[in-house]
Amino acid sequence: MNALGALAAFAAASSLFCGATAARHSYAEGDKVKLWANVVGPFSNPSVTYQYYERLPFCQPLDGLVHKPATLGELVDGNRLVLTPYDIAFQQNRERVTLCSKALTRREVQQFQAAIRDDFYFQMVLDDSLPMWGFVGKLEKVAPATPAEKETHRISLFTHMHFDIAYNLDRVIEVNVSTDSSRTVDISEDVTPNTEDGTIRAEFTYSVVWSPTDIPYAQRMEKYRRVQFLPQHLEIHWFSIINSCVTVLLLTGFLATILLRVLRNDFLRFSRDEDAMEDAEESGWKYCHGDVFRFPPNHNLFCALIGTGTQLFFLGIFIFLLSCVGAFAPYSRGSMYTALIVLYALTAGIAGYTAGSYYRQMGGTAWVRNTLLTCVVFCGPFFIAFCINNTIAIAYGSTAAFPFGTICIIAVIWALVTLPLTILGCIIGKNTRTDFKAPCRTTKYPREVPDLPWYRSALPQMLGAGFLPFSAIYIELYYIFASVWGHKIYTIYPILFIVFIILLIVTAFICVAMTYFQLAAEDHRWWWRSFFCGGSTGLFVYAYSIYFYFQRSDMSGLMQSCFFFGYVACVCLGFFIMLGTVGWRASLLFVRHIYKAIKCE
Structure with a gap:
């Protein structure tokens, strides 16, 4: 109950802090409703965004720019709200009000031309929480008058905006913005200036x-x-769930009818009279019992990965729970980023405790190295990718670049929350966890692993183990990528949570099957193999991201490419570590069970 109460409290705090439930503004007739401008940028490259008034010469307020204070999540998400000079009064219609009249210089015309060629859009926010979008202008092909002439383009700048606003009593409910294609200014390359x-x-x-x-x-x-x-979207989502469920049923059926039958035969064979077994050639998974619980090489790194994977697992569960209870409203401007940062810091103790406890069971002594590895095994690569991408964003002048103050806040959170909790968890895990209790005694010297065919090596098994879980989620991946790296919104979190649970089940089952096949071939090196087989789904997800970038999107350019492939690589690394931990834990339970069921000398 305490955990549920804490989760509910955090959901409420996250909603209030991140703007998921905006202040319930009420207005009297004639009161001014603030209209904020957020960002502009090319529609095909959602990561390349710029501040509204810094990139293009729109009409600015006469009293200077007034920026809206931003939360941590808004800054991470690249939101930069600034007050516009539009005079919008509650319940008062206005017909073609002049905002400003500008004499566009050659440089300003070139800025608009470049923006329209790149299909720039703008985003505005009314009443602090209602977003709307529109395009800066339009690019039209002009057919040549004669066959000898080249095709040209007409570049038109939209100069009129129409706001349709719905209200209920004294509150703003809905807003739409549209541009009038008949009220434009021709700013084509060959246009003649209309002033002296x-x-x-x-x-x-x-x-x-x-x-x-x-x-x-x-x-x-x-x-x-x-x-x-x-209806068509729900049909696709439900088809994805049905596809995943069929995959799970087929896999569990395979395990029930094949694997369990084989295990039963193994148990019968191993339980025969010892005298009858003396002349039999020793083969099968029983005869590597003296090595199956031998701790893996590089167990310091292994324990750090298991600890980080456990932390990421609980982080994912908490995020899904918050999503399902409505903590992340549509277009809440960074609320999920805030939750990710805060929850990652607060769950650092889980990583430290898990890594420290397993490291103690494996007889480790380099505690400082184990703690540092646990802290940086995921944050390290993510920090490198962030530094590269943030430097590129600064060079572009994009709002995707973190302000220096935001970087300091995140660094302080990591130094004062994440690092101490990891150290504390490691100390608790070191001092409270008991010894590793194996059902079988481990021999002093490892048994020689027989020569195995190529398809039983690590890479083919990883590919086989990762394909089935990936096939259970690939339909849903398109909607996730289109939401994160596009302008669509993903709101059906319960369906996504079901797919996530199915992914965990399939990963656990396939790793158990792969571990059995490996042990049946008398290859006792299953610790790292089960981790790699479970995490290999992350490699398939990254391969899908490459396909999505080149075949399902119009993204291009250095900054967008670096952001996409850099941050997707970090997410896939997190998936690799988390699913690898799930696969290893399932394999450990399976190995313990089968070796408890037989008598091992």
Whole structure:
């Protein structure tokens, strides 16, 4: 109950801190409703975003720029809200109000031209939490007048925005923005300036229409969930779950009818009269009992990986629970990033305790090295990728670059929370865990492993073990990638949680099967092998990300490529460590069970 209460408390705190439940603003007629501009950027490269007024010469407020204070998650997510000069009064319609009239210089025209060629979009936020999107302009092909002429393009800059706002009593419920294609300014390369000083005059205008609605305030974010609940989308999601369930049933059926039958025959053969067995040639998994519980090489690194994998497992479970209880509202601007940072820091003690306890059971003595490995085995590669990507983002001038203050906050969290909890967990695990109790006595010298065919080596087994779990989740992967690396929103977290549970079950079962086949061939080196077989699904996910980047998306450019492949590699590394831990733990339970069931001398 205490754990559930703490989780509920964190869900509430996360929602309040991250803006998942925005302040319930109420207005009287005529009150000003603030409209914030967030970012602009190329539509095909969602990671390449820029501050609204720094990248393009839009109409700025006369009193200077006013930035909205951002939470940790908003800064990590690249949000930079700044107040716009649009005068939007509650329940008051406006017809074509002039925002400003600008004489666009040649440089400003070139900025807009480049943005429109790259299909730039903008994002705005009304009433602190209602997002809307629109495009800066449009690019049209102009057919040549004669066959000898080349095809040209007409570049049009949108100069009018229309806001449709719905309200219920004294609260804003819904907002949509649209651009008028008939109110544009031609800024093509060959256009003639319309002023004497060689500039292009552009008048930026807007209009506002208010309309009442019956939608309650508590459901105003449901609009952003609807697209994911269309019948065709739900059919695909349910097909994914059915596909995964069939995979699980086939796998469990295989284990029940084949593996258990083989084990039963093994038990009968091993339980024969010892006199009858004297002349029989020793073969099978029983006869490597003196080595099967021999601790693996590099057990310091092994224990650090198991500890980190256990931490990532609980981190994933906590994130899914928060998602299912509604802690992450659609477009909550970084609430999940905040939860990930905070929960990763708070679960560091799990990694330390698990790594320290297993390291003690394996007779380890280099405790400082074990603790440091546990701290950096996942954070180290992630930090390297972050440094590279953040440097590139700074060079691009993108909002994806972390401010120096944000980096300091994260560093302080790691130094004052993650590191101490890892050390504390390691100390507790070292002092409280009992010795490793193996069902069989380990011999002094290891048994020689017989020569095995190539398909029983590590790499083929990893490929075979990773393909089946990947086949259970690959349909859902497209929606995840399209949400994280696109402009779609993923809201069906319960379905994703079911797929995650199926992934864990399939991974555990396939690792058990692979471990049995390895031991049946008298290869007792199953510790690392089971970890690699379980984690190999992460390699398939990364291979799918390469396919997604080149075949299912329009992403391009140095910054977008580095962000995509760098951070996806970090996520796949986390999956590798977590699923490897699941596979090893399932194999350990299986090995303990079968060797307890026979009499080993």
